[in-house]
Amino acid sequence: EIVMTQSPATLSVSPGESATLSCRASQSVNSNLAWYQQQPGQAPRLLIYGASTRATGIPARFSGSGSGTEFILTISSLQSEDFAVYYCQQYNNWPPMYTFGQGTKLEIK
Amino acid sequence: QVQLQESGPGLVKPSQPLSLTCTVSGGSINSGSFYWSWIRQSAGKGLEWIGRIYTSGSINYNPSLKSRVTMSVDMSKNQFSLNLISVTAADTAVYYCATEGDGYPDTFNIWGQGTMVTVSS
Numbered sequence: 001e002i003v004m005t006q007s008p009a010t011l012s013v014s015p016g017e018s019a020t021l022s023c024r025a026s027q028s029v030n031s032n033l034a035w036y037q038q039q040p041g042q043a044p045r046l047l048i049y050g051a052s053t054r055a056t057g058i059p060a061r062f063s064g065s066g067s068g069t070e071f072i073l074t075i076s077s078l079q080s081e082d083f084a085v086y087y088c089q090q091y092n093n094w095p096p097m098y099t100f101g102q103g104t105k106l107e108i109k
Numbered sequence: 110q111v112q113l114q115e116s117g118p119g120l121v122k123p124s125q126p127l128s129l130t131c132t133v134s135g136g137s138i139n140s141g142s143f144y145w146s147w148i149r150q151s152a153g154k155g156l157e158w159i160g161r162i163y164t165s166g167s168i169n170y171n172p173s174l175k176s177r178v179t180m181s182v183d184m185s186k187n188q189f190s191l192n193l194i195s196v197t198a199a200d201t202a203v204y205y206c207a208t209e210g211d212g213y214p215d216t217f218n219i220w221g222q223g224t225m226v227t228v229s230s
Contacts (some may be wrong), residue, residue: 001172034216043205043220044156049213056212087156091215096169098215100156 131206
């Protein structure tokens with residue numbers, strides 16, 4: 001099983017600033033990496049797939065980068081609605097065995 | 110736009126089976142080339158993919174749950190289902206049905222709202 005490790009567990013940032021979230025895979029997942037945002041009481045929302053491609057309707061302030069085992073989600077000019085929990089997910093296995101990171105909580109500083 | 114809605118009991122006794130159904134609306138479960146997945150979220154294990162099913166009958170399960178999980182599709186009702194046997198408190202979680210949607214293979218672009226299932230006597 002590919003283990004996904006996210007850091008930090010909690011990130012405190014002020015509105016208007018940028019946030020950088022990390023995700024590391026225990027082995028290469030190439031670019032088969034997605035990012036999700038989860039608000040309290042809601043299902044996760046797909047933000048990024050293919051490590052760097054924004055899903056439809058996702059604002060340009062969300063950007064993803066990386067390949068192999070190291071990935072970054074950057075959120076610039078943080079808005080109030082961006083404070084949430086973020087998860088990464090790999091989808092590099094065959095047969096499929098999708099795994100998620102444990103999440104990074106982005107909170108208001 | 111496809112929408113998903115989970116249904117099933119919120120409380121299951123230990124050792125009993127857990128059965129959930131996901132109803133697909135806004136489109137046919139048999140249209141497109143989507144896989145239909147179940148994912149659960151617990152405080153202890155975070156997000157855990159349970160398995161996926163295709164309308165052709167192709168199924169993939171998480172190896173850690175494979176011995177206890179069965180998934181099925183009912184195209185006449187536009188539904189797919191999850192059955193998990195021999196449940197314990199560790200199976201207490203919010204259960205989501207999800208699918209990739211057009212253009213997002215192997216990810217989860219469409220989710221149900223989730224249903225909380227508690228395993229307790």
